Amino acid sequence: MTDRPGTSTYPSGEGEPLLSVRDLTVTFGRGAKAFRAVDAVSFDVRPGQTVGLVGESGCGKSVTSLAIMRLLPSRGNAVTGSVHFDGEDLLTLSDTQMRDRRGRDVAMIFQDPLSSLNPVVPLGVQVAEVLERHRGMNRGDAGRRAAELLDKVGIPDPTRRLKEYPHQLSGGMRQRALIAMALACEPRLLIADEPTTALDVTIQAQILALLKELVQESGTSLIMITHDLGVVAGLCDEVNVLYGGRIVERARRHDLFARPRHPYTGGLLASIPRLTEGKGRRLTPVPGSVADNIPWEGGCAFAPRCSSEIEVCRERTPELVPDHEGLGPDRLLRCHNPLESNPLDDAPSDEEVRA
Amino acid sequence: MTTTVQQPEGAGTPEADVLLDVRGLKVHFPIKKGVIFDRTIGHVYAVDGIDLQIRRGETYGLVGESGCGKSTLGRAILQLESPTAGEVVFDGTDLASLKGEQLRRQRRHMQMVFQDPLGSLDPRQTVEQLLLEGMRAHGLTKDAQVARTRLTELLSAVGLPKNALSKYPHEFSGGQRQRVGIARALSVDPQLIVADEPVSALDVSVQAQVINLLEDLQEEFGLTYLVIAHDLAVVRHISDRIGVMYLGGLVEEAEGEDLYDEPLHPYTRALLSAVPVPDPVVEDSREQILLPGDLPSPANPPSGCRFHTRCPWRQPTRCEEERPELRVVQVDGVPASHRVACHWAEQIASGELGRHTVEVDDVTHPDEIHPEIDSSLGAKGVTDASA
Ligand SMILES: Nc1ncnc2c1ncn2[C@@H]1O[C@H](COP(=O)(O)OP(=O)(O)OP(=O)(O)O)[C@@H](O)[C@H]1O
Ligand SMILES: Nc1ncnc2c1ncn2[C@@H]1O[C@H](COP(=O)(O)OP(=O)(O)OP(=O)(O)O)[C@@H](O)[C@H]1O
Ligand code: SF4
Ligand code: SF4
Ligand SMILES: [Mg+2]
Ligand SMILES: [Mg+2]
Numbered sequence: 032m033t034d035r036p037g038t039s040t041y042p043s044g045e046g047e048p049l050l051s052v053r054d055l056t057v058t059f060g061r062g063a064k065a066f067r068a069v070d071a072v073s074f075d076v077r078p079g080q081t082v083g084l085v086g087e088s089g090c091g092k093s094v095t096s097l098a099i100m101r102l103l104p105s106r107g108n109a110v111t112g113s114v115h116f117d118g119e120d121l122l123t124l125s126d127t128q129m130r131d132r133r134g135r136d137v138a139m140i141f142q143d144p145l146s147s148l149n150p151v152v153p154l155g156v157q158v159a160e161v162l163e164r165h166r167g168m169n170r171g172d173a174g175r176r177a178a179e180l181l182d183k184v185g186i187p188d189p190t191r192r193l194k195e196y197p198h199q200l201s202g203g204m205r206q207r208a209l210i211a212m213a214l215a216c217e218p219r220l221l222i223a224d225e226p227t228t229a230l231d232v233t234i235q236a237q238i239l240a241l242l243k244e245l246v247q248e249s250g251t252s253l254i255m256i257t258h259d260l261g262v263v264a265g266l267c268d269e270v271n272v273l274y275g276g277r278i279v280e281r282a283r284r285h286d287l288f289a290r291p292r293h294p295y296t297g298g299l300l301a302s303i304p305r306l307t308e309g310k311g312r313r314l315t316p317v318p319g320s321v322a323d324n325i326p327w328e329g330g331c332a333f334a335p336r337c338s339s340e341i342e343v344c345r346e347r348t349p350e351l352v353p354d355h356e357g358l359g360p361d362r363l364l365r366c367h368n369p370l371e372s373n374p375l376d377d378a379p380s381d382e383e384v385r386a
Numbered sequence: 387m388t389t390t391v392q393q394p395e396g397a398g399t400p401e402a403d404v405l406l407d408v409r410g411l412k413v414h415f416p417i418k419k420g421v422i423f424d425r426t427i428g429h430v431y432a433v434d435g436i437d438l439q440i441r442r443g444e445t446y447g448l449v450g451e452s453g454c455g456k457s458t459l460g461r462a463i464l465q466l467e468s469p470t471a472g473e474v475v476f477d478g479t480d481l482a483s484l485k486g487e488q489l490r491r492q493r494r495h496m497q498m499v500f501q502d503p504l505g506s507l508d509p510r511q512t513v514e515q516l517l518l519e520g521m522r523a524h525g526l527t528k529d530a531q532v533a534r535t536r537l538t539e540l541l542s543a544v545g546l547p548k549n550a551l552s553k554y555p556h557e558f559s560g561g562q563r564q565r566v567g568i569a570r571a572l573s574v575d576p577q578l579i580v581a582d583e584p585v586s587a588l589d590v591s592v593q594a595q596v597i598n599l600l601e602d603l604q605e606e607f608g609l610t611y612l613v614i615a616h617d618l619a620v621v622r623h624i625s626d627r628i629g630v631m632y633l634g635g636l637v638e639e640a641e642g643e644d645l646y647d648e649p650l651h652p653y654t655r656a657l658l659s660a661v662p663v664p665d666p667v668v669e670d671s672r673e674q675i676l677l678p679g680d681l682p683s684p685a686n687p688p689s690g691c692r693f694h695t696r697c698p699w700r701q702p703t704r705c706e707e708e709r710p711e712l713r714v715v716q717v718d719g720v721p722a723s724h725r726v727a728c729h730w731a732e733q734i735a736s737g738e739l740g741r742h743t744v745e746v747d748d749v750t751h752p753d754e755i756h757p758e759i760d761s762s763l764g765a766k767g768v769t770d771a772s773a
Pocket of ligand 2: 416450458683
């Protein structure tokens with residue numbers, strides 16, 4: 032495999048990987064109906080590092096994280112590959128061992144906080160239970176610590192809030208409460224699956240600032256799953272772009288945005304309207320939709336939508352291989368005909384369009 | 387393509403050709419309690435006093451956070467919600483004065499495009515049936531040949547293949563379904579289209595297709611748009627003028643460029659600073675104005691300036707007592723078309739008044755929360771009542 036970044040020094044996140052995902056594959060159904068939602072995905076997360084998984088709906092972001100957490104339904108799917116956490120393969124642990132790890136070592140925050148909170152149990156009890164279960168605290172200590180945690184994530188008047196039920200909290204508060212629960216056991220790895228997608232921008236800004244601060248303060252590693260390139264741009268040290276269940280491009284944050292190499296990444300960046308740009312620039316959409324994908328076997332799934340397509344694209348599956356050193360270290364790319372320039376550079380400017 | 391061709395000049399001048407004129411519009415929903423006798427125990431002040439003019443051929447963008455009343459305003463404009471007070475004048479006609487058949491006929495000129503194309507399209511109807519239904523209701527199908535031609539034109543206008551006619555909504559991708567929704571709105575040849583979050587349910591790679599389509603159709607058919615969206619970049623891209631809503635009221639209104647270049651209202655400033663930008667260089671250097679707390683409940687809006695509970699510029703006088711009106715401000719370089727509802731806009735713009743920290747506590751009191759209305763506060767899209 033070519034996945035292992037060699038002797039790299041990360042601005043944050045150094046040393047041996049804390050999490051090492053190799054050839055993770057998740058297949059739903061079997062026989063002729065078998066469908067690979069995640070296809071040989073490999074990546075590392077180092078201590079203190081924030082790694083992004085970005086891609087559009089259905090590309091396999093959530094299934095990847097659920098597979099890592101062993102939270103996929105027990106039937107109807109097959110998971111292969113390995114997920115080494117601190118040297119131990121999570122996929123081979125017993126259910127009890129895994130349950131113990133979840134919450135203590137690895138925690139997860141979901142998009143919809145309401146569905147991850149128990150509606151009939153007061154918030155304080157829910158947070159305290161995590162502490163009692165994983166840290167062996169007694170009721171009293173757990174209660175006090177729970178209040179501290181709520182305070183830390185910016186929930187005002189935490190002692191009163193502890194007595195409340197999830198429906199009495201706003202969406203932003205609920206997400207804060209979930210973050211508090213996830214952090215209760217000081218996990219070494221936090222997986223956040225679209226943690227702000229359901230929130231308003233001003234609330235999203237609060238939550239992202241909170242996550243950033245917590246990660247920096249405690250050295251927690253973070254896997255950030257999102258479809259929002261803006262969130263990636265501000266938060267992730269390294270970004271993996273997923274398409275059709277496979278990683279198609281990997282780069283460090285600045286490198287990726289400065290020089291997208293995969294036509295899909297370039298297409299996404301060219302298609303989003305910019306806050307800093309007035310009315311006028313014609314957007315360049317990625318044509319078609321994921322419904323047009325062809326199977327990865329024997330070709331590139333993105334070919335029907337790709338403006339850089341060449342003949343070989345429908346004949347041979349592109350492999351994920353190291354990209355030009357000159358465009359930034361540790362870049363990986365899966366493409367037969369990568370972009371040679373940033374598509375945004377030759378997008379006509381406002382003036383040109385009007386002229 | 388330039389979309390600037392048809393834009394009316396002289397923003398803010400009363401002579402400009404106003405298609406939609408909203409005056410003092412209020413929509414208050416009663417909060418009921420009781421098993422046998424419904425007692426009204428309060429109101430949700432969803433839309434609470436809005437004045438708004440949209441000129442023929444322009445795109446007016448409406449932004450604001452979840453629950454601030456954007457959809458309710460859009461629905462009230464189309465008379466899908468009956469206003470508690472105020473009037474909606476469309477093309478010179480006060481819609482409240484229209485009854486039954488007259489109102490139905492007027493509706494043809496005002497159509498809506500929804501966020502969730504699947505939820506708003508009848509799953510048992512083919513695209514052909516969906517399109518013909520609206521046309522039939524307005525007597526546009528009398529000549530079968532003409533109707534056929536119209537269907538083909540509609541499909542090609544929204545970029546769907548011909549064979550789409552015999553398909554059902556679930557057979558399309560999200561972007562294609564939104565095209566069907568747009569074709570249906572267009573089928574009766576309207577003047578105004580109210581698009582409520584038209585791209586927020588779509589994948590990033592597909593959003594641009596629909597945005598471009600909306601722009602092309604505007605040019606081709608001379609449409610007027612009211613676009614409701616929470617994505618500020620989308621709104622800036624598509625709008626000539628933009629209104630920012632907070633808790634049932636407009637807090638700022640300006641031409642797109644003016645609003646983004648020099649936001650005057652503290653809320654607009656915070657909102658713009660909060661949007662994550664897909665550019666690491668910008669992200670690393672930008673200064674965010676983080677607002678404390680959540681949106682207060684629209685059932686119990688704060689006194690005076692509704693933003694005062696979260697405003698980093700709040701002053702000891704006026705803010706808590708007087709509700710600021712949308713007004714033209716005396717700031718160099720700010721045109722009369724740029725209006726803002728803040729008592730201290732001039733002093734804030736000049737820098738005379740600085741930002742300070744806000745105590746977060748008690749932005750929302752639990753006893754003021756009505757779970758049935760407020761369970762989605764702060765979560766977007768959930769309050770959407772798509773018809
Ligand atoms: N339990 C399941 N059974 C069958 N297919 C599934 C199941 N869960 C997910 N899938 C499929 O796997 C693919 C990947 O889904 P996943 O939820 O990981 O997407 P995602 O990238 O998280 O998308 P989104 O942005 O919409 O959350 C999708 O095509 C989805 O339909
Ligand atoms: N039929 C109704 N009865 C009672 N309250 C309602 C009704 N419709 C909307 N509301 C309330 O009115 C307020 C404004 O809702 P509206 O849907 O207009 O907000 P919005 O700005 O469109 O939000 P979103 O961005 O979430 O779509 C909310 O508090 C909502 O709960
Ligand atoms: S492999 Fe070919 S089709 Fe696939 S992204 Fe690269 S150029 Fe496009
Ligand atoms: S009126 Fe006062 S509280 Fe309202 S926005 Fe202006 S400064 Fe802030
Ligand atoms: Mg997902
Ligand atoms: Mg709405």
